[in-house]
Amino acid sequence: SQTIHQWPATLVQPVGSPLSLECTVEGTSNPNLYWYRQAAGRGLQLLFYSVGIGQISSEVPQNLSASRPQDRQFILSSKKLLLSDSGFYLCAWKRDGFESEKLFFGSGTQLSVL
């Protein structure tokens, strides 16, 4: 069976510090991978998605970047965090080639930038 791991679960960082959130998927190959941010009272905002190693599409220009160094690993990074980067970050995957299939989400990271 497939599983998705996301860490850390919570993170408190000062403004201007770097960020690295990691997500890995097990039990499948060549998944489509996604990073979302969820702000209170707002819908999920797609930040990045990837259809393969080294292939990253950015949906929203911002202070964040993403990388996919391995097939089942997706990393969200920032060099200098802003207050506005606070939120609940979710990694998700779905099977490649099944465009209308459901997403499977990781457990999320609550990021507080102070």
Place this chain on the structure above:
Amino acid sequence: GQNIDQPTEMTATEGAIVQINCTYQTSGFNGLFWYQQHAGEAPTFLSYNVLDGLEEKGRFSSFLSRSKGYSYLLLKELQMKDSASYLCAAMDSNYQLIWGAGTKLIIKP
């Protein structure tokens, strides 16, 4: 533009029935999803509709009318554990999901 509307919050009584509505406007349409999200947790898949009509899964049912850009999630025999946010998401012609802000459902004994 693309948009999803759903109520912010609803309250219902344990054992009762509740209907959560969702209206959408997207560029093309490739289906509508409902997810359940407990506070501080990941969303989990509930249902997917791409054709008009009602899909039933145990206590939960989901309805779609493509001509009206409208869907609802029907929860029967409500239990306290159903207290959660319910997210509506429509898939556009590029297979991108457009998400609503979610409906927080409060169940009272």
